[in-house]
Amino acid sequence: MQMTIHSLEEKVLEVLKEVHDPEINTVSIIDLGMVEEINVQGRVVNIKILPTFLGCPALDLIKKNIETTVEAIKEVEEVKVEFIYHPSWTSDRISEAGRSGLKAFGIAPPPRLMDTDGSWHVDCPYCGSTYVTMENIFGPTACRSILYCKNCKNPFEAMKPISTLM
Numbered sequence: 001m002q003m004t005i006h007s008l009e010e011k012v013l014e015v016l017k018e019v020h021d022p023e024i025n026t027v028s029i030i031d032l033g034m035v036e037e038i039n040v041q042g043r044v045v046n047i048k049i050l051p052t053f054l055g056c057p058a059l060d061l062i063k064k065n066i067e068t069t070v071e072a073i074k075e076v077e078e079v080k081v082e083f084i085y086h087p088s089w090t091s092d093r094i095s096e097a098g099r100s101g102l103k104a105f106g107i108a109p110p111p112r113l114m115d116t117d118g119s120w121h122v123d124c125p126y127c128g129s130t131y132v133t134m135e136n137i138f139g140p141t142a143c144r145s146i147l148y149c150k151n152c153k154n155p156f157e158a159m160k161p162i163s164t165l166m
């Protein structure tokens, strides 16, 4: 029995790799570090998700996508998706694959280190230059900023760093 339960959890994990942020289709919720827990009780799957950026409109859609995707597994009878806020999601949870997925989408991954004054720096996702300016701190959503690369002259988006220290 233990073996069966274990493999269903693995199946759930496997299909969750196909659930993407609706706005950034190159990055899965696994790579974003959003999935905190997968718990299988018989045929009921409980999934705990850490919301990423507060104010991002995609959460309901992500929840719906998780439910649809996991319910498609034939052993699964019910899926419960819960958003939890502890531990808090931080941009450090994004995996290496997630960081390259963001780059492939033209979004600079959030910087890992911040200056003590709270400012942050990103490299251009196109040419890797550090010579970028913060063109407009208000991007299309609360979680992204528009920056401008002075080296290759491309505007690009950057994900804001979110840390529990902020």
Ligand SMILES: [Zn+2]
Pocket (backbone or CB within 6 Å): 124, 125, 126, 127, 128, 129, 149, 150, 151, 152, 153, 154
């Ligand atoms: Zn550039």
